[in-house]
Amino acid sequence: MADNGxxxxxxxxxxxxxxxxxxxxxxxxxxxxSELTPATITNAVRRLIxxxxxxxxxxxxxxxxxxxxxxxxxxxxxxxxxxxxxxRTTTTIVVLDFAGTRVASAGLRGSGATGPxxxxxxxxxxxxxxxxxxxxxxxxxxxVGLVTHGPQDRERGMLxxxxxxxxxxxxPLTGTLEGLIGLPVLLENDATAAAFGECWAGGLPTDTFxxxxxxxxxxxxxxxxxxxxxxxxxxxxxIGHVALNGGEAPCVCGNRGCAQAEAGPEAVVAKVLADPDLxxxxxxxxxxxxxxxxFERIARAWRAGDPEATGLLERSARWIGQAAVALxxxxxxxxxxxxxxxxxxxxxxxxxxxxxxLERSALSRVLRRPSVLVSSNVDIAAATGGALHVLRTLPMSxxxxxxxxxxxxxxxxxxIPNTEGAT
Amino acid sequence: MADNGxxxxxxxxxxxxxxxxxxxxxxxxxxxxSELTPATITNAVRRLIxxxxxxxxxxxxxxxxxxxxxxxxxxxxxxxxxxxxxxRTTTTIVVLDFAGTRVASAGLRGSGATGPxxxxxxxxxxxxxxxxxxxxxxxxxxxVGLVTHGPQDRERGMLxxxxxxxxxxxxPLTGTLEGLIGLPVLLENDATAAAFGECWAGGLPTDTFxxxxxxxxxxxxxxxxxxxxxxxxxxxxxIGHVALNGGEAPCVCGNRGCAQAEAGPEAVVAKVLADPDLxxxxxxxxxxxxxxxxFERIARAWRAGDPEATGLLERSARWIGQAAVALxxxxxxxxxxxxxxxxxxxxxxxxxxxxxxLERSALSRVLRRPSVLVSSNVDIAAATGGALHVLRTLPMSxxxxxxxxxxxxxxxxxxIPNTEGAT
Numbered sequence: 118m119a120d121n122g123x124x125x126x127x128x129x130x131x132x133x134x135x136x137x138x139x140x141x142x143x144x145x146x147x148x149x150x151s152e153l154t155p156a157t158i159t160n161a162v163r164r165l166i167x168x169x170x171x172x173x174x175x176x177x178x179x180x181x182x183x184x185x186x187x188x189x190x191x192x193x194x195x196x197x198x199x200x201x202x203x204x205r206t207t208t209t210i211v212v213l214d215f216a217g218t219r220v221a222s223a224g225l226r227g228s229g230a231t232g233p234x235x236x237x238x239x240x241x242x243x244x245x246x247x248x249x250x251x252x253x254x255x256x257x258x259x260x261v262g263l264v265t266h267g268p269q270d271r272e273r274g275m276l277x278x279x280x281x282x283x284x285x286x287x288x289p290l291t292g293t294l295e296g297l298i299g300l301p302v303l304l305e306n307d308a309t310a311a312a313f314g315e316c317w318a319g320g321l322p323t324d325t326f327x328x329x330x331x332x333x334x335x336x337x338x339x340x341x342x343x344x345x346x347x348x349x350x351x352x353x354x355x356i357g358h359v360a361l362n363g364g365e366a367p368c369v370c371g372n373r374g375c376a377q378a379e380a381g382p383e384a385v386v387a388k389v390l391a392d393p394d395l396x397x398x399x400x401x402x403x404x405x406x407x408x409x410x411x412f413e414r415i416a417r418a419w420r421a422g423d424p425e426a427t428g429l430l431e432r433s434a435r436w437i438g439q440a441a442v443a444l445x446x447x448x449x450x451x452x453x454x455x456x457x458x459x460x461x462x463x464x465x466x467x468x469x470x471x472x473x474x475l476e477r478s479a480l481s482r483v484l485r486r487p488s489v490l491v492s493s494n495v496d497i498a499a500a501t502g503g504a505l506h507v508l509r510t511l512p513m514s515x516x517x518x519x520x521x522x523x524x525x526x527x528x529x530x531x532x533i534p535n536t537e538g539a540t
Numbered sequence: 541m542a543d544n545g546x547x548x549x550x551x552x553x554x555x556x557x558x559x560x561x562x563x564x565x566x567x568x569x570x571x572x573x574s575e576l577t578p579a580t581i582t583n584a585v586r587r588l589i590x591x592x593x594x595x596x597x598x599x600x601x602x603x604x605x606x607x608x609x610x611x612x613x614x615x616x617x618x619x620x621x622x623x624x625x626x627x628r629t630t631t632t633i634v635v636l637d638f639a640g641t642r643v644a645s646a647g648l649r650g651s652g653a654t655g656p657x658x659x660x661x662x663x664x665x666x667x668x669x670x671x672x673x674x675x676x677x678x679x680x681x682x683x684v685g686l687v688t689h690g691p692q693d694r695e696r697g698m699l700x701x702x703x704x705x706x707x708x709x710x711x712p713l714t715g716t717l718e719g720l721i722g723l724p725v726l727l728e729n730d731a732t733a734a735a736f737g738e739c740w741a742g743g744l745p746t747d748t749f750x751x752x753x754x755x756x757x758x759x760x761x762x763x764x765x766x767x768x769x770x771x772x773x774x775x776x777x778x779i780g781h782v783a784l785n786g787g788e789a790p791c792v793c794g795n796r797g798c799a800q801a802e803a804g805p806e807a808v809v810a811k812v813l814a815d816p817d818l819x820x821x822x823x824x825x826x827x828x829x830x831x832x833x834x835f836e837r838i839a840r841a842w843r844a845g846d847p848e849a850t851g852l853l854e855r856s857a858r859w860i861g862q863a864a865v866a867l868x869x870x871x872x873x874x875x876x877x878x879x880x881x882x883x884x885x886x887x888x889x890x891x892x893x894x895x896x897x898l899e900r901s902a903l904s905r906v907l908r909r910p911s912v913l914v915s916s917n918v919d920i921a922a923a924t925g926g927a928l929h930v931l932r933t934l935p936m937s938x939x940x941x942x943x944x945x946x947x948x949x950x951x952x953x954x955x956i957p958n959t960e961g962a963t
Contacts, residue, residue: 268907277907325772337870341771348764348872349748355869358903360785360862362797372901374785439783446778447760447870449771478795480781484691484700 128153128161130509136171136191137217137508138317143177143186162189170195170215191216197253198511199300200314200504201240202264202307202497205229205281205333206409207458209500210244212251212258217318217505221251222497227333229281229406233288241297260301260511262503263291264310266334268352274304277352280369305506306351307499311456311492312338313345314502317509319454319493326452327444328492329356329437329471330499331459333408335377337440339448346448357381359443361436380436382412382459385429389415395425409458416462427466434467438474441489445475451485456492457499464491551576551584553932559594559614560640560931561740566600566609585612593618593638614639620676621934622723623737623927624663625687625730625920628652628704628756629832630881632923633666635674635681640741640928644674645920650756652704652829656711664720682934683724685926686714687733689757691775697727703792728929729774730922734879734915735761736768737925740932742877742916749875750867751915752779752860752894753922754882756831758800760863762871769871780804782866784859803859805835805882808852812838818848832881839885850889857890861897864912868898874908879915880922887914 131151136142142150148158165171172192176185193216202209206227212220225243228236248255268277274291291302305313308330316324328338337356339346346353357377364374366384378384386408389401396403399418401411418426441453453475455467468489475487492498554574559565565573571581588594595615599608616639625632629650635643648666651659671678691700697714714725728736731753739747751761760779762769769776780800787797789807801807809831812824819826822841824834841849864876876898878890891912898910915921 268904341769346764346769346871349874350872352904353870353872355872355903358869359866360901362783362785362787364785370903443782443866444870446781447776447867448769449773449776449778451772478783480778480793481691481775 128157129165132158132161132165133170133191134317134509136189141174141188141190143188145186147189193218195257196508197258198504198507199244199248199258199261200264200310200500200502200507201244201261202310202500202503203228203236203240204266204307204409204458206406207332208240208243209497210240210247211497211500211504212247212253213501213504213508215508217508219497219501220253221247222500223247224496227406229333232282232284233290234284234293237290237293238297240294244298255298255300258300260303260507261294261298262305262310262500262505262507263294263302264305264307264499264503265290266332266336267306267355268350269304269306271304271351274302301511303503303507303510305503306336306338307332307457308336308338308354308356309345309347309351310338310500310502310506311498312340312454312502313506314494314498314500315454315456315492316340316343316345317505318501319498321452321454321490323452325450326454327354327441327448327450328454328456329441329444331382331437331455331457332499333382335381335437335440336457337444339444339450341448354444354448356440356444359440361439364436376436376440380433380440383408385415385433386411388429389426399423399426412459413462416466419466420462430463430466431470434463434470435474437467438471439478441471442474442478445487446480449481451481452488452490454490454492456495458496460491460495464495467491551580552588555581555584555588556593556614557740557932559612564597564611564613566611568609570612616641618680619931620681621927621930622667622671622681622684623687623733623923623925623930624667624684625733625923625926626651626659626663627689627730627832627881629829630755631663631666632920633663633670634920634923634927635670635676636924636927636931638931640931642920642924643676644670645923646670647919650829652756655705655707656713657707657716660713660716660720663717667721678721678723681723683726683930684717684721685726685728685733685923685928685930686717687728687730687922687926688713689755689759690729690778691773692727692729694727694774697725724934726926726930726933728926729759729761730755730880731759731761731777731779732768732770732774733761733923733925733929734921735763735877735925737917737921737923737928738877738879738915739763739766739768740928741924742921744875744877744913746875748873749877750777750864750871750873751877751879752864752867754805754860754878754880755922756805758804758860758863760867762867762873764871777867777871779863779867782863784862787859799859799863803856803863806831808838808856809834811852812849822846822849835882836885839889842889843885853886853889854893857886857893858897860890861894862901864894865897865901868910869903872904874904875911875913877913877915879918881919883914883918887918890914 148155173187174190193214195215200211204227208225211222214220275287276285279286291304294302311330312328324343325341330336335357337354358370358375360374364379366378368375368378390396390403400414415426419430472489479487571578596610597613616637618638623634627650631648634645637643698710699708702709714727717725734753735751747766748764753759758780760777781793781798783797787802789801791798791801813819813826823837838849842853895912902910
């Protein structure tokens with residue numbers, strides 16, 4: 118029955134999640150951490166071992182009296198998943214094994230200068246080459262998490278915005294890529310994917326946090342007890358379009374004073390370009406798809422002690438701090454993670470200023486000292502999250518349910534049938 | 541086993557929720573709407589009928605061929621729940637029957653002029669009198685949802701703020717009230733409760749929306765697919781403390797330009813009081829616990845066409861609109877509900893201005909026209925939500941789990957044992 122199958126798939130997902138996060142666990146530990154009964158765990162583990170997804174790897178030496186508990190781990194080579202993040206200025210591809218370990222990655226130029234058709238064809242080609250180089254058989258790849266800025270229509274696999282150009286609006290991104298690579302493709306928001314990746318692979322001290330994502334633009338993500346907040350149609354958390362107190366700059370969204378318009382890499386680069394001497398001194402060029410490269414030059418100048426670069430980045434960081442205050446006040450959070458390629462060099466500067474703003478202004482500051490961390494996968498967090506989303510979602514999608522038609526095909530091929538009769 | 545008991549409790553909650561929302565449903569409709577199997581529904585309904593919580597009430601005349609389906613409804617008098625909302629300027633008590641229908645209510649003065657000890661004793665007395673008047677036996681009352689402003693420590697049943705006075709900080713609110721009335725008491729945030737009440741009793745056209753709550757202060761709530769967003773410790777969604785672009789007023793939270801400081805009833809009343817002639821003309825008195833009464837006088841003057849009252853309220857409404865833009869952009873929403881006593885008279889004015897701000901500035905405005913509604917229970921939405929929270933939560937809390945010790949006692953007394961062996 119569907120009911121029973123869903124419950125079984127959920128149990129399997131919880132077991133796989135726990136093993137992915139912890140490396141090895143005994144059945145007793147799995148029961149404790151999942152709050153499921155030992156009988157349910159034993160049954161689920163048996164099915165996962167039979168399916169070749171989990172294996173026993175020895176006994177727990179820490180234990181006291183009695184038979185030592187057998188330890189379990191994921192079979193890393195059972196399946197793979199791909200995460201592809203496309204941005205106006207960069208493309209990142211990662212391949213994860215079933216245990217969530219990165220087995221290959223590639224960084225390429227962004228989609229800013231090419232239309233969607235050309236971009237998707239290039240992605241298919243690069244992905245094929247990367248899988249061959251990494252010796253990952255395509256038949257063992259569950260699918261691709263395609264990660265872009267929003268707003269998106271995830272069900273139809275399309276962008277609902279004319280960024281970076283009008284031809285991207287409602288272009289069938291996932292459908293076209295699926296046709297080229299023969300694998301299911303799930304569309305995901307970049308900041309949401311980064312939050313997801315940070316939660317499941319970032320080694321954070323908490324599973325409840327907000328994330329500020331800074332690529333060419335600024336996005337946000339929120340995870341509460343390990344689950345990503347999605348809102349009505351997965352187009353949360355648009356922190357780049359929070360109007361800042363005192364902000365004036367016109368924004369692509371039509372408003373003024375948005376965080377992205379005041380503090381985003383493009384705004385910082387524009388301020389440098391407005392002063393030709395400064396631009397020359399910092400090596401900032403203003404190429405249309407070079408925003409992140411230019412921003413990195415400014416960040417390097419900050420690190421070398423340039424006072425003007427420092428002033429510009431500090432101003433940006435204080436604005437981001439104000440946006441982070443709105444994030445923690447509205448979502449009731451005490452941890453903020455900074456992720457995205459713009460933080461690769463400047464992460465520490467932003468961390469300090471965002472923390473200072475939160476300590477000065479967050480409503481909960483009197484209850485709990487807010488904590489700000491730079492992602493441990495700062496530049497590939499989003500692509501990693503896209504791949505992890507595939508690992509956690511695709512295999513267990515119940516046929517006939519859920520938003521993605523392609524997921525159904527994968528679910529039907531999945532070695533654990535989830536439409537069996539009740540036991 | 542705990543596992544099975546939890547699943548069973550969850551099924552029972554879903555059946556009760558669906559019947560509470562719809563009035564009457566057949567077993568087939570319950571299976572369709574819950575996405576559970578007919579067998580699971582039949583089993584759950586049998587147990588709920590045996591427990592005296594659900595009954596059959598005739599047959600569905602709409603049906604075509606075959607045996608007409610029997611319709612089910614909740615036994616309204618099986619249990620009751622109380623919601624009490626305390627605010628600096630008003631206290632509202634509602635009593636709901638098991639079907640969620642209001643059987644009694646009372647409005648009293650607020651807690652602004654008295655300490656917590658005195659307030660809690662007065663609540664216990666008023667509650668006793670109200671139950672007697674309504675002929676509701678205390679032994680059939682599941683518990684009390686105590687609704688206040690935040691931040692709160694819901695587990696310990698305390699406020700984590702020195703508002704309205706320092707003696708409220710960490711005063712054992714729920715513990716003291718439980719001792720006096722002999723019933724479990726659950727603490728809940730006012731805006732969250734209002735969102736909850738709106739979702740389950742408001743007849744909204746959607747189960748995903750944001751709520752702006754305006755009592756003496758301003759709070760926010762978010763419901764996604766019928767579930768309230770709670771964040772780290774249920775102190776979301778502090779929309780009263782979003783800094784507004786252009787805001788300058790100092791706020792109780794220590795910042796400047798917060799929505800509450802610029803646009804809340806207290807700010808509007810203060811602006812009137814700053815002009816003694818205007819204050820006299822509008823009858824605004826400035827009594828310390830009279831903010832809402834004064835705000836109502838200003839709203840009445842707006843309705844009578846007073847240009848100065850209109851100007852002040854429109855300014856406040858545009859600010860609230862800006863806060864609503866942050867709410868929908870961050871939480872990905874397209875519906876905003878206005879609730880709370882401050883909107884009783886002025887709801888329509890606020891609705892128009894908030895809608896105009898959203899249509900001008902919400903990021904998703906190009907995808908879906910944002911919709912703004914005034915709550916159908918505008919002044920008692922929060923107290924109603926507190927009582928509904930008790931109806932939905934207390935009976936089914938699994939013993940030994942969950943945050944509330946008192947919930948355990950209620951769960952143990954609950955007619956559906958949820959610790960039975962597996963079937």
